[in-house]
Amino acid sequence: MTGAAADTVRLTLDEVHALCADTLTGAGLGAAHAQAIARSITRAQVDECHSHSLYRLIGYVGSVRSGKAERHALPTLTRVTPAVLRVDAHRTFAPLAIETGVPALIEAAKTYGIAALAIRDCYHFSALWADIEPAAEAGLAAWCFTIGQSCVAPAGGTQPLLGTNPIAFGWPGPEGRPFLFDFATSAAARGEIELKRRAGEPIPPGWAVGPDGAPTTDPAQALAGALLPFGGHKGSALSMMVELIAGPLIGDLTSRQSMAVENGDGGPPLGGELFIAIDPAVFGAESLASRLADADELFALARQQPGVRLPSERRYAARERNREGVTLRAKLVAELRALSAPA
Missing domain, CATH: 3.30.1370.60 (Malate/L-lactate/L-sulpholactate dehydrogenase, NADPH binding domain)
Incomplete structure (x- = not known):
């Protein structure tokens, strides 16, 4: 689980999900919400959307412990x-x-x-x-x-x-x-x-x-x-x-x-x-395939131009690259695991 560099840690996607869910339920959040948040954070982490990934767990736990968010009410x-x-x-x-x-x-x-x-x-x-x-x-x-x-x-x-x-x-x-x-x-x-x-x-x-x-x-x-x-x-x-x-x-x-x-x-x-x-x-269902093909052509023509990267392509590449797990800063992982300690 430890990465090659001393300051990094390698986690499987199941471990990322469990870290999120266990930390949230340990803070007192209802299981259904903890699981949904864990899915959301894991998805962002896999796609290397760092502004919405594991570090967000700190804020979620803060809102659970402060009493700001309801813990068990269902939508x-x-x-x-x-x-x-x-x-x-x-x-x-x-x-x-x-x-x-x-x-x-x-x-x-x-x-x-x-x-x-x-x-x-x-x-x-x-x-x-x-x-x-x-x-x-x-x-x-x-x-x-x-x-x-x-x-x-x-x-x-x-x-x-x-x-x-x-x-x-x-x-x-x-x-x-x-x-x-x-x-x-x-x-x-x-x-x-x-x-x-x-x-x-x-x-x-x-x-x-x-x-x-x-x-x-x-x-x-x-x-x-x-x-x-x-x-x-x-x-x-x-x-x-x-x-x-x-x-x-x-x-x-x-x-x-x-x-x-x-x-x-x-x-x-x-x-x-x-x-x-x-x-x-x-x-018009009869023309749908043609219209979708026109859209696909637009994407293909854009990609033909050197230097063009369409929105979401970086995330898809990260998703493929991280299928087996993600590498994280050890300091962040330690900070997140410390959230499980009693408040």
Whole structure:
């Protein structure tokens, strides 16, 4: 289990899953939630999505122990209309709510051509690409949006107002590998900055300003100040769109409102998540194969250009590379195992 380098540890995927699940149940979280979170974290770790992988376990445990998140309540699914679904998470973590709602979303989109799913009142810490990948694998085009802690200034400002407010899109790509992208509307995800802080590394210019409103490359100052939107007014406008459709539209909190009820335990923010899924067959089943082939041609032409890497290709390569296990920093593994000690 120990890697070649003294500062690394090799874990199988079963060991990663067990580390997560056992730590969470040991902290008092219900088994169903612990297993769902373990699946989410393991998936992110395998795909080398480090901003949402094992280090997130620290925040989950913090929220369990602080009492912020409900430990045992189970999410409930409601069909508002045949094609509009709602999952009430009852202030539990998002992964089990997502696993509850997404299969119903896929069924509704396949039946009616288009469907929407609102997940409300949940603590969300997972990567959106993983949330919508099952829908894209089922042959659907899918979008997903969620808010976050108020840590991003609108374009031209220096005070936190918006969340990192990610957007994800999935398309049923060739060879069973969907075209997926998932990115924050801030210049960098908050998790990326937290990882830089933990590693003692600077962040690039243009990512954030400090508490005084001046540009900074210090991740600690960035977290104390405000992150910046990508692309200036473009990222800012997209972020506000996410605020509206993952907040007031579905009856949940804005990022500012979410931040107001935070308790500082380092865990995920309270909020909502909106999914939209469309079955391409609804626009003509007889021409579906041709239209999907046109999309595949677009991907192939892009790949022909030197230097082009399509979104999700890096994750798929990591997934293949890590099928037998992952190599982790020994310091992180020791930190995570210490979470199992009595609080």
